[in-house]
Structures are given as structure tokens and as C-alpha cells.
Amino acid sequence: NAGVTQTPKFQVLKTGQSMTLQCAQDMNHEYMSWYRQDPGMGLRLIHYSVGAGITDQGEVPNGYNVSRSTTEDFPLRLLSAAPSQTSVYFCASRYGTDTGNTIYFGEGSWLTVV
């Protein structure tokens, strides 16, 4: 199993450009989420999904869009990139939301907006 796979690993965008960070998991996990990680701060939840066809906003959703058309995939779209979106992005998944279902993270996507 590959676990949680994110692409691209690194990306530089110009302000105003749009792009999609891809995330796929092969563990048949119901729950998927996107976090951003900034220096000195904990992971902050952007959007999450509890199953195919269902998405919801997290703590910092503005400027991002998600969809969950399949169980495996959960892409994150930056609609019009801003320098404040320079960050490291992590996709994560877990089997369910019950206690004991730990979160598995991807390797991260480093995004720079200039």
C-alpha cells in the first residue's frame, strides 16, 4: 500500500494563479482532510470530508476549495493564490472518526506564492 500520496512535492505560483494539490489514499479511509503548516504553528485544518460526496470547512478554509467525488481522492484547489498561502500542505486520512482511528499523513506539498 502506498498510504497517502500527495502531488506535487514542490510548487511555485505567481499571485493570482490557481492550482490543485492532489491527494490520494489507498486504505479505503472514509475521512480525509487538508492541513497547512506554518513556521512555529501547529497544523491547521483547511477542509475535511467524512465520505465521498461530503465536504466541510475547517479552521482556515478561505481561498481554498475541495471536492470528494471518490473515496480515494481529495484534491485541494487554490482559487487565486496569494502570498499568505505560502505554506506546507498536508493531506491526511483515517478510517473513521471513532477514538482509536489514528490519522495518516502524506509527505507534504511545499507551496510558495510570489
Place this chain on the structure above:
Amino acid sequence: GESVGLHLPTLSVQEGDNSIINCAYSNSASDYFIWYKQESGKGPQFIIDIRSNMDKRQGQRVTVLLNKTVKHLSLQIAATQPGDSAVYFCAERGNGQNFVFGPGTRLSVLP
């Protein structure tokens, strides 16, 4: 312990010594806690978890202690090794199904 700001707290320990990393969580209703290890350039990796109905849980070389009275979590690493150098952070599951993550502590193992 955890702190808010641009700089991570750093813990430096001698190789072979025990390490204790602390975390203060915010929600007294949190029922599940996880410790993660994050090496440079990589995603967080699960270390150990604990439910709120427990005070202590042991893994291989790691122990998590939970003090609900003061909302404090600690991670103890026995016989710290160079490979333990990383950022460690705790996560709490409070109301709902999402986790809140602390900013982390950088552990530096000295030879």
C-alpha cells in the same frame, strides 16, 4: 511545553538520556490524544495515542502520560537516540471529529 509564536521550543538531550516533552491542551472535553513525530521535510508520523479514560500508556521506548486535572500531556522517550531528533507535537480530539494540533517541540539529541 507548547507555546504560540514563530519559534518552536527546543529540548536538547544527551544521547542515551531520557526525554520528556510536554503539551498543554485546551479543551477539557477532549477524549482522545495523539503524539506525532515529524522529521525535517516529511509528514507527521504517529507515535502513540491515549484515550481520556487512561492516565498512562506505554509503547516501545515511549510513554504517554495524561493529567486531565491540569490538561497536560507528556511524552517520555527512554534512552534517546540520534534518530529521535525531530519535532514532536500533540493532537487533541475535542468537540466533534477533528483534531487540534499543538505547535510542537523540537527535540535535539546531542552526541
